[in-house]
Structures are given as C-alpha cells and as structure tokens.
Amino acid sequence: MKAVVYEETGGSDVLQVRDKQPAEPGPGEVRVRLAVSGVNPTDWKSRAGSGQGSTRLKAPKVPNQDGAGVVDAVGPGVLDLHIGDRVWLWDVAWGSDEGTAQEYAVLPAAKAVPLPDSETFETGASLGIPALTAHRALTANENGPARLSPGSLSGHAVLVTGGAGAVGHAAIQLARWAGATVVTTVSDERKAGLARRAGAHHVINYRTQDVVEAVREAVPEGVDSVVDVNAPANLGSDVEVLKPGGTIAIYAANPGESVTVPIRESMAGNIRYQFILTYTVTEGQKRDAVAAVSEALAAGALRVGDEHGLPLTRFGLEETAAAHDAVEHGTVGKVLIDVAALS
Template identity: 75%
Template sequence: MKAIVYEETGPSAVLKLRDRPLVDPGQDEVRVRLLVSGVNPTDWKSRSGGGSRKLDAPKVPNQDGAGVIDAVGAGVAGFGVGDRVWLWDVAWGGNEGTAQEYVTVPAGKVVPLPDGESFDAGASLGIPALTAHRALTSSEGGPSRLSPGALAGRTVLVTGGAGAVGHAAIQLARWAGASVITTVSGDHKAELARRAGAGTVINYRTDDVVRAVRDAAPDGVDTIVEVNAPANIEAGLEVLKPGGTISVYAANPGESLTVPIREGMTKNVRLQFILTYTVTDEQKQDAVAAVSGALEAGALRVGEDYGLPLTRFPLEETAAAHDAVEQGIVGKVLIDVAP
C-alpha cells in the first residue's frame, strides 16, 4: 500500500511516499481502507518537532480520516467489513496516522459514518469537533455531553469563527440550543461564520468587540471558545458573565498569557485550558458520542455552503497539504487517499 512517512522531524520535505505492507487487525482492532485524511495544525507541528530529530521508527502523519472497514479482528462487536466510518486520534501515541491507504486501529477509535454524510465530513471531525465539544462543556455546572437543548438559554462567544475548531464550535453550540456570537478578521470569513450558523458576527479589525458583544448579549456571555487568549483576554473578561468560562484551545510555541487577576476574581471566572488528546476517557467518550449525534442529525456539515471551504491534495502531495495548514489557509485541508 502507499503511505506517507517521515523518519525525522523537520520541514514538510521530510514527508516521503513509500510502499508499506498491509497489517492485519489483531484483538479488538479493525483495518480501515482510508478514502480521505484530514490535516490539522497539530499534524504539521508534530511533524516539525521544533527542529530536526531522528525518530526511533518511521511515522505516518495525520490524526483524522474517514473510510471503509476492510477487515475485522477478533473480539470486535458492532462493526463489519464494508462499514463506513470516521476516525479520531489515530496517530496519537503511536506511529500510524491516516496519510496512508490502509490503517489498523483499535475499534474504539472508529465511529460509524451515517450513509447520508460524506467522507469529507467524516475526515473533518476528529480534532476540531472533539476540541470544540470540550470547550463548550468545560463550564462549571454545564452539561458534560452536548445534545439538543443542552445549552438552551446560554450565549457562546467563539473567537475565530472561520477556523476549523471555531466552525465546529458554532455548529455544535447551535445544535445544543445556544445563541452564538463570533469574531472574524474580514468580510469573507464573516460570511463563512454566518453560513456555519453564528447569529452575530463581529469583525474584530473594524468593530469595537466589547461594545458589539454587549449589544448582542447585554447580560454577557456564558462561555468563550478562545483561539487567541493573549490578544483577547482583557476583552473576554469584560464581556463574560460572572461565573463564566474562557476555554483556551490554541497557542503558538512558547506563548504565554498574562491574566488580569482582579478582573478574573471579581467575576469568579474559570480559565480552562484544553488539549483534546489528554482529556479524561469520560470526557473523550462524551465528545465522541455527542459529535456522532450531531453528525447523525445533520448539524455538522462542511464545504463552502456551510462555512468551511475544502482544499484538496492527493496523497503524494501531503507535504503541500501540511504547508497549506501551516500558512493559515481558510477552511479545511483534506487529502484524497484513494486514487
């Protein structure tokens, strides 16, 4: 089978197309014939490694993907050959990612993909949607698992609503019944955020964000899904309700956050840092179940019409796909694994 591998960390040039043998599934495993692989910032950052370093074994990049089950190992219940599925956290803690034609994974990392949903949608879930779910459920007293009505009466502010996590957060929050405000950096991104379902869209480069949020939510917002805490912390504390939560899910290497302590204390604010890989097993399973439910309900759609443009690359151009994500391309980058 064809696979993209790297034997040392570094720039995207370390990614090479190779032939690899198929691996049969073992106990409680399935093998998936991948059709689409999703690329996230975490994929290029892991590959980069902060510099050149020889690896102990070749590694296949990319956490997310979607395809069809090709073989089923002993002890697996609920799945069969030919089932359409999406995958999550495939490369985490191991060497096998989704930038290859087949991957053998624990059955617990495989989720049914509804017949009415595309493989593109399945490959776009994973890291973005599971991160968004944790951000939306990290409030004290809030739901641990989203479902229709779980956020009814609440207001969510999503900063960077045109990004993959922001897009998923808007869609999940709307599905769960919340009112959604989002910030973006331009007119095109504003239109994408509206297509995703945001009720109020604010251009942070031209608008007074605090005033605009207060106009939309005079009592403040309950939760902020935060993509750039260093730039937004002061405004966030101003618009947050007492007892509200700021969920921080992104940072640049070595980046620090200076928090106005008195302002945070006065409102009894919760500052929640999030890395989807290291949440508890219960939190991860709640996220997978909720995302699966939202997908089944048609609430997690991708593509230009739904606010998340797709940019595609063939498997052999995985390096270019990584570069596109690193350079901040708008929307979702997908790799067509199958010819």
C-alpha cells in the first residue's frame, strides 16, 4: 500500500510517499481503508516540530489526525464495528505513528465512528479536530450542558470569532443545532457569505465594523460564551461583550504566543477562561463530544462544501506536502486529501 511518512521534523519536504505493508489489527483495533484524509493546523505543526532545527524520530510517522473510509479488518474483542462499515476517524495520529495519510490505517476501534450512508467521506474527514474542538468550546460554560443536543443551548448567545475557519464553521453549526443565537466575526465579505451559509444569525466584519458595538446591537444582553481563534487580538472586545459569568474558550495559538488578561475587568464580570486542546480533554469530554457530533451529523446539521460555508480544497495522496503547505498558508475552508475512491 501507499503511505506518506516523515522520519524527521521540518518543512513539508520531509514528507515522502512510500510502499508499506498493511498491519493487522490487534485486540480492540480495526483497520480502515481510507477514502479521504483531513488536514488540520496541528498536522503541519507536528510535522514541523519546534522550528529550532530538525529532530530525528524514533520511527517513521504517518501524518494527519482525521479521515474517513471503510472498515477493512476487525481485531479480537471489537463488537460494534464490522467489515464494510463506513466510518469517520478522530485523533488517529495522537500518541501513534499511524496517521490517515495512507491507504490503510490501524487504530483503536473507539476512534472509528459510524458514518451515515447519507453523508459523504469528505464530510466525515472534515469532522475530527474541528468539530470535537468546537463541542468542547461550546460546553465550557459552567452554566451550560456537558453534551450538546437539540435545544441544549436554547436561550444562550454565542460569539464565534473567525466564523469562516474549520473550527468556527463547526461551532456555528453545532451551536445552531443546539438552539443558540450565533454571532460571528469575519475579515471580508466572502467569508461573511460563508458564515451566513453555515448558519450564523449575525455576521460582523471586524475590519469595517466596531465589534463591541455590533455585538451589543445584535445581542443587547451580551453573549454567554465566546469561541475564540485569536485571543491576543480579540480578548479586549470579548470581555466587553460577555454576560456576567460568561466563558471565553481559547483553542488556537502560534508557538510562543501569549495573551494579556485584563484582571480587574475579568474579576468584575466573573469571567471564566477555558484553554482547549482537544487531544488532552478528559475521556468523559471526548465521549460526550463524539456522541454529540455523531447525533448532529445524523440530523444533517454538520455539512461541508461551499454551499454550507466550508469550501473544500482537495489534493491527491502524492500531494500531501502541498496540502500541508495550503493549511499552513491559511487556505480558507477545509483541505482534504483524496486517498482512494470508495463507495
């Protein structure tokens, strides 16, 4: 089979396409034939390493956390999945050398989730990190639900900064599905159109509008939660638009980046700050997120493509390096790698 691997950290040129022998699944594992691999910022950042020179790895590593495909083999003790099942995958490369940029991947069965026949593999490969991150951000408020469901955010208002990004897109769709009023910020009119197609009730162009003023006009009482992609730039306005007791969920940062917290104002508003890395949330939070995302997916609430506010940019497996570069350079929407044509 074909697999993309890297043996040392560095630029995208460390990625190589190689022949590899498919492994057999062990107890509690499945083997999945990949149709589509999804690329996220953490994929290229993990491949790049610290940026302070190359680091040789102990073993060749296949990149990419997310994907979708068909179960090809089942290990001992796996009862809920069967050969031929369509699945979406999450956190495949976390703590493993087996990512999704290959034709077959062996992984714990819990990381393979049934994909409805009505949904495409590209939808499945676009979930993973973005949707699970968005779920945690939307459930970080101590006055809200631990697991999203229809109506669980009724009466809540949410501000999603960067609504045209993959996590922002998932946050808009999940919040709408859960019944929240959704306000989002974007940087231009094209992205505004994407955010509206994703389902945002109110879209604010932060380059041409006063964000605080526009949020207060849309939601006079303020928002319960903020899902923030750029805290260093947004924290001041986030604090101003939060209700007392509100939560700011921060899920993105560049290496070495820091944020200054306005302590007195945060104290006065009893503001809660929740930093999020989806890989290291609790097992209970992971189970809740996977279950809620699966329910929303089955309900048709999580859709991708330009018509749903998340444009898809596609590459072949041999072009994985270019796919990583596209994400690193800020391609709008979701970058996918077509591994194989499966039904």
